[in-house]
Amino acid sequence: METKMTRKAPRAAMLLTGIALAVTTTFAISDEMDQANQKALAAKVAPETAHRLAIQWCSSCHGPGGRSVNPIFPHIAGLPAEYLANQLKSFHNLNQDFREVTREGYVEQWILNITGWRKPYTSYFHSNNPDYKYDNAPRNEERAWDFMKGVARDLDEPTMQALADFFAKQTPAPGVVGAEAKGGNIEHGKSLYTDGDASKGLIACQMCHGPEGHGQGPIPRLAGQHADYVLVQMHAIQSGQRSVEQMAPLVANLTEQDFKDVAAYVQSLN
Amino acid sequence: MTLNRIARWLASGLAAGAAWLAFSAPAQAIPLFARQTGHNCQACHMSFPELTAYGREFKLNGYTFGQAQPIPLAVALMAEYDTISNNEVHDGPGVPTTVNCTACNHATMIQYSIFFGGRITDNFGLFGQGTGGEFPVSSGANGETGGTFTLTADNTDIRYVHRFATESSLEPDMVVGLDINNNLMVEDVWMTGPAWRYPNGGGGIAYSFNASSTSTATYGLGPVTALYIDNTGTTPGNGGPQKEVGVGVYAWWHKTIYAELSLYRSPWGFFSWMAWGSGGNQASQDAPAGAPGTLLANYNPYARLVYERDWGYHSLSVGFFGIDAKTYNCSPFDQACNTSTNTFKDGAIDAQYQYNKGQPWIFSAQTSFEHETNNFSANATGPAAYVLPMSSTSHTLNEFNINGRAYYDRMYGVNVGYSMIKGSSDALLYGANGSAPGASNTGSPFSTWWTIELNYLPVQNMRFTLQYVAYTKLNGGSSNYDGLGNDASGQNHLTAAIWWAF
Numbered sequence: 001m002e003t004k005m006t007r008k009a010p011r012a013a014m015l016l017t018g019i020a021l022a023v024t025t026t027f028a029i030s031d032e033m034d035q036a037n038q039k040a041l042a043a044k045v046a047p048e049t050a051h052r053l054a055i056q057w058c059s060s061c062h063g064p065g066g067r068s069v070n071p072i073f074p075h076i077a078g079l080p081a082e083y084l085a086n087q088l089k090s091f092h093n094l095n096q097d098f099r100e101v102t103r104e105g106y107v108e109q110w111i112l113n114i115t116g117w118r119k120p121y122t123s124y125f126h127s128n129n130p131d132y133k134y135d136n137a138p139r140n141e142e143r144a145w146d147f148m149k150g151v152a153r154d155l156d157e158p159t160m161q162a163l164a165d166f167f168a169k170q171t172p173a174p175g176v177v178g179a180e181a182k183g184g185n186i187e188h189g190k191s192l193y194t195d196g197d198a199s200k201g202l203i204a205c206q207m208c209h210g211p212e213g214h215g216q217g218p219i220p221r222l223a224g225q226h227a228d229y230v231l232v233q234m235h236a237i238q239s240g241q242r243s244v245e246q247m248a249p250l251v252a253n254l255t256e257q258d259f260k261d262v263a264a265y266v267q268s269l270n
Numbered sequence: 271m272t273l274n275r276i277a278r279w280l281a282s283g284l285a286a287g288a289a290w291l292a293f294s295a296p297a298q299a300i301p302l303f304a305r306q307t308g309h310n311c312q313a314c315h316m317s318f319p320e321l322t323a324y325g326r327e328f329k330l331n332g333y334t335f336g337q338a339q340p341i342p343l344a345v346a347l348m349a350e351y352d353t354i355s356n357n358e359v360h361d362g363p364g365v366p367t368t369v370n371c372t373a374c375n376h377a378t379m380i381q382y383s384i385f386f387g388g389r390i391t392d393n394f395g396l397f398g399q400g401t402g403g404e405f406p407v408s409s410g411a412n413g414e415t416g417g418t419f420t421l422t423a424d425n426t427d428i429r430y431v432h433r434f435a436t437e438s439s440l441e442p443d444m445v446v447g448l449d450i451n452n453n454l455m456v457e458d459v460w461m462t463g464p465a466w467r468y469p470n471g472g473g474g475i476a477y478s479f480n481a482s483s484t485s486t487a488t489y490g491l492g493p494v495t496a497l498y499i500d501n502t503g504t505t506p507g508n509g510g511p512q513k514e515v516g517v518g519v520y521a522w523w524h525k526t527i528y529a530e531l532s533l534y535r536s537p538w539g540f541f542s543w544m545a546w547g548s549g550g551n552q553a554s555q556d557a558p559a560g561a562p563g564t565l566l567a568n569y570n571p572y573a574r575l576v577y578e579r580d581w582g583y584h585s586l587s588v589g590f591f592g593i594d595a596k597t598y599n600c601s602p603f604d605q606a607c608n609t610s611t612n613t614f615k616d617g618a619i620d621a622q623y624q625y626n627k628g629q630p631w632i633f634s635a636q637t638s639f640e641h642e643t644n645n646f647s648a649n650a651t652g653p654a655a656y657v658l659p660m661s662s663t664s665h666t667l668n669e670f671n672i673n674g675r676a677y678y679d680r681m682y683g684v685n686v687g688y689s690m691i692k693g694s695s696d697a698l699l700y701g702a703n704g705s706a707p708g709a710s711n712t713g714s715p716f717s718t719w720w721t722i723e724l725n726y727l728p729v730q731n732m733r734f735t736l737q738y739v740a741y742t743k744l745n746g747g748s749s750n751y752d753g754l755g756n757d758a759s760g761q762n763h764l765t766a767a768i769w770w771a772f
Contacts, residue, residue: 055435055442056392057335060327064440069580070323072628095308143628147324150308154337170440179582 043158050162058163061147065170071180071226072143078172083220084164091144091152092160143232144242173224175270181227184264185257192262200253205262208246213269223269230263302344303328306388307336311730312680316634318733318769319466322626323525323578323585326459330445330522332431333388333395344385346771348403351378354763380404383424385771393431399424400547422547423512425465427451445522449530452537452544453511454501457518457530460576460587462620462636464500465511468673468687469721469737492761493691493717494700494710494745497642497667498614499593508597514566515541520574528576533569534595565602567611570595585624592617599648600656607656610648617641635674642667646699660699667693667715683725690718700745708761711753714746735767 054066058076062068066077076084152160177186191197194211196204205222209215213223222230236242238251251259304311307328311318314325321329328335381403387396401424428450433442455463496502503510518532537545576589595614600607618640625633644665649658673687697713723737744751744758751758 055439056331056433059441060331060335061324066440070583070626072583072626146310146313146628150304150310150313150336153308 046156046158046162047166049159050166053159054163054166057151058167062167066167067170067173068226071228073147074229075173075225076167077170078214079168079221080215080217080219081161081164081168082217083215084167085161086218088148088152088155088160088163089157091148092155094144094149095153172221175224175268177268178264179227180267181231181260181263183257184227184260184262186261186265186268188258189261189263189265192258193265197254197258200258202250202254205266209266213266222266225266227260227263227267230266231259234259234263302339302342302385302388303333303336305339305344306333306342309336312628316624316626316632317675317677317680317683317725317727318771320461320468320634321459322624323580327525329397329459330431330447330520330528331433332393332429332447333397334390334392334431336389338389342386342388344771346383346385346769348381348383348767348769349379350381350765350767352763352765354761382419384421387428394429396426396428398426398428420547423452423545425451425453425456425511426544427457429457441525443524447520447522449516449518449520449532450544451516452514454499454514454516454534454572454593455574455591456511457516457520457532458574458591459528460589460620460622460636461634462589462622462638462671463591464502467636467638467671468675468685469723469739492719492739492741492744493715494708495667495693495715496691497616497640497669498595498644499591499616499618499640499642500669509566512545513537515544516572518572525580526578528574528578528589530572530574532572532574534566534572534593535569536565536567538565565598567596567598567602567609583625583627585626586622588619588621590617590619597648600653606653608648608653610651612648613645615643630679632677632680633675635672637672638670640667640669642669642693658699661696661713662694662699665694665696665699667691673721677725680730681727683723683727685721685723685725687721687723688718689721692716695746708745708756709752710745710747711751712746716743716746717741717758718743731772732768732770735765735769737765737767739763739765 058066061070061073062076063073066079067075155163192202193205193209193213196202196207206213208219209222210219213221215221233242234251234254237244237247238254240248303309303314307313312322314322314328316322381401383399383401385397385399387398389395400421402419402421404419429447431445431447434444434446435442449457451457453465455465458465461467496508498508501508501510501514503513513536514534515537516532516534518530520528520530522528535541570593572591572593574589574591576587578585578587580586593614593616595616596611597614598607598609598611600609602609618638620636620638622636623634625631642665644667645663646658646660646665647663649656650660650663651657668691670690671687673685675683675685677683693715695713695715697710699713700710700715701713719739719741721737721739723735725736726734728734740762741758742748744761747758749757
C-alpha cells in the first residue's frame with residue numbers, strides 16, 4: 001500500500017542527491033581554488049618564510065648570514081642567487097631520484113633505501129668505477145644526503161628562490177689565508193686559476209668563476225670559500241659523485257695537490 | 271627466559287623492523303627526528319647519543335626543525351649479554367665459595383623503546399620515550415627473573431621555545447625555552463652530565479649476578495655509593511630516572527652561553543603523568559621498610575651554565591652544574607613518617623671537546639668533576655622502619671670522570687673512560703661492618719674503574735657494542751676490599767650489546 005513515506009521517498013532521494021552533488025562540486029571547485037590560492041599564498045609568504053627559515057634553521061649550520069664556522073658547511077653568503085636556487089632544487093630532487101645525481105645503479109639505490117646504508121668511505125660500489133680516480137675521495141654527496149636532502153625536502157619553489165635571494169644579498173665571507181687546505185700552494189693555485197694548465201686540459205677557472213672568484217648566474221662564487229670545502233667538492237666533481245658536466249672533464253687530470261693549491265688560493269680571495 | 275624465547279622475540283622484532291624499513295621513505299628508515307628533518311643520523315650525532323653542534327641546536331630549539339610527521343614514532347630494540355670473569359664470591363676470608371651454578375656468571379637483558387614526539391609547532395616540541403623489557407637476573411641454578419615488557423615512562427623532555435631576533439638579526443640573538451623533563455639533566459645537550467654521559471649512552475649496566483644456591487653472596491656489584499646528581503638510586507633518597515620531574519627555563523645566547531634554572535620535584539600529584547607506568551605516585555615512592563624513601567621534598571633548585579666556543583672543526587665547552595636537593599626519609603603520605611629531610615648539595619664543573627670533520631675521523635672527549643656535601647640525619651633517626659645505620663650523618667663525596675672516543679667513518683669506534691669516586695669514610699653506611707660481600711671493609715667509598723668500549727655500526731641505525739669495565743679499586747681497596755676475600759678485579763665484566771632503532 002502506498003504510504004506517505006514511499007511517496008516522499010523519490011523526492012527525498014533527489015534532495016539527497018542534489019545536496020551530495022552540490023557538496024562534491026563545491027569541494028572540487030574549492031579544492032582547485034584552494035590549490036591556486038595556496039600557490040599564490042606561498043609565493044606571497046615565501047620571502048617571510050625564507051627569512052624565518054634562514055634565521056632559525058639555516059644559520060644553525062651555515063652560520064649567521066650564511067658565513068659558516070665549520071668547513072663541513074660552505075659559506076653561502078653572497079653566492080649568486082641562481083646558483084643557490086639550483087642547488088636547493090637539486091637537493092630537493094635527491095629525495096626522488098638519487099640515481100641521476102650519483103650515477104649509481106637501481107639495485108644499489110634500493111639497498112640504500114631499505115637498509116639506511118651510508119656509502120662507506122671506500123665503497124664496494126665505487127671500487128670498480130673507472131670514473132673513481134681516487135679511492136679515498138671524500139663522499140661529498142654524503143653530506144648533501146646527510147643534511148641538505150632533508151632540509152630541501154619540504155621546501156617549495158617560491159621558498160627556495162626566496163632563500164637563494166636572501167643569502168645572495170648577504171655580506172660574503174672575507175678572504176682568509178692559510179686557515180685550511182694545509183699544504184696548499186697559493187702561488188700555484190693562482191696560476192691554475194688565472195691561466196689554467198693546458199697540459200692537464202684545464203682552462204683557467206676565472207673564465208667561468210670570474211677574475212675575482214665572484215661567480216655569476218649558475219656559477220658559484222669561490223672567493224673566501226672554505227678551502228677544505230672546495231677541496232671536497234673538487235674530489236666529488238672529479239669522481240662524479242657530484243654531477244657537474246662542465247667541470248668534470250676540466251678537472252679530470254688534476255692531482256690532490258692541484259686541488260689543495262686552488263682551494264687555498266680561492267679562499268684567500270675577497 | 272629461555273634462549274628460544276629471546277630468539278623468537280628478536281626474530282619477530284627483526285621481521286617487523288625489516289618490513290617497516292622496506293616500506294619507509296628512502297634513507298629515512300631511521301628514527302623520529304631523522305624522519306622529521308630528513309637528515310641522516312650523523313647530522314646531529316657524533317655517535318648516539320652524543321650530539322654535534324647542530325644536534326645541540328636542534329634540541330635547544332625545541333626539536334622543531336623540519337616537518338612534523340603524521341606518525342611521530344620510532345622504535346628501538348636493545349639486547350645485551352653481560353658476563354663476569356670471576357664467578358666465585360667469597361663468603362669469608364680465605365674461604366673460596368664453590369659455585370655450582372652454570373648460569374651465574376652472566377645476565378641478559380632485552381629491551382624495547384618507543385619514541386614519540388618531535389615538532390608540534392614552530393615553538394613547541396618534545397622528546398618522549400617509553401621503555402619496557404626484561405632484565406633477567408641469574409638467581410639460583412638457572413632461574414632468571416625480573417622485568418616486565420610493560421611500557422613505562424622513560425626519558426621525556428618537553429619544550430616551548432621563543433627566539434629573540436630583530437629585523438636585522440642573522441641568527442636568533444637568544445633562544446629562550448621552558449622545559450619539563452623527568453630525569454635529572456636529561457634536558458642537557460652536552461654529554462658530561464650523568465643522564466647522558468659515557469658509558470650510559472653505550473649501554474652496559476652492572477647487573478647483580480647472584481651466586482649459586484649454596485651461597486647467599488651477590489656479585490656484579492660496583493661502587494657502594496654515588497652522588498645525588500648521578501641519579502643512580504644508590505644513595506639514600508636518590509630515586510633514579512623518572513623518579514623526579516624538572517620544570518625550568520633556559521637561555522641560549524648567540525650559540526655561546528647557556529644558562530638554565532630548573533626546579534626538581536617528586537613526580538606525584540599534577541606531574542605523575544611524567545612517570546606513567548613506573549609508579550611515580552607516592553605509594554611506590556615509599557620504599558619497603560628498612561630502606562629510605564626516594565621522594566624529593568618540595569622544589570629543589572638546579573642550575574647550569576655553559577660557555578661554548580666553536581672554530582673550524584672544533585667545539586669546546588666548559589660549564590658548571592649543581593643542585594641543592596632535599597629528600598624525605600619516607601613517604602609524607604605515610605602516617606608514621608616524620609617527613610624530616612636529607613640534604614644534598616652538589617656542584618660540578620665540566621668540559622667537552624669535539625672534533626667534527628665529518629669524515630673520515632671524528633674525535634670527542636668529556637670530563638667532569640663533581641663534589642657533594644650531604645647530610646642524612648633524617649635517615650639516621652627514624653621512624654624505626656627507615657633508619658639507616660651510619661657512623662656519621664654528614665659526608666663528602668667527589669667524583670671525577672674523563673672519557674674520549676675516536677670514530678672512523680662513523681662506523682668503527684673506540685671509547686675509553688676513567689672514573690673515580692672518593693669521599694669521607696663511614697664504616698656503617700659503606701661498610702656494613704664487613705659482613706656484606708661487596709661492601710667496604712674500611713668504610714671507604716674510594717673506587718676507580720676503567721670502561722673500554724668498541725663499537726661497530728654496519729648501518730647508521732644499528733650499533734654493536736663490546737664493553738669491558740675494569741675495577742682497579744672498589745670501595746676502599748683493590749684486593750679483599752670487603753674483608754671477605756673479594757677483589758675489585760673480580761667484579762670486572764664484559765658486555766656485548768646490540769642496539770637497533772628504526
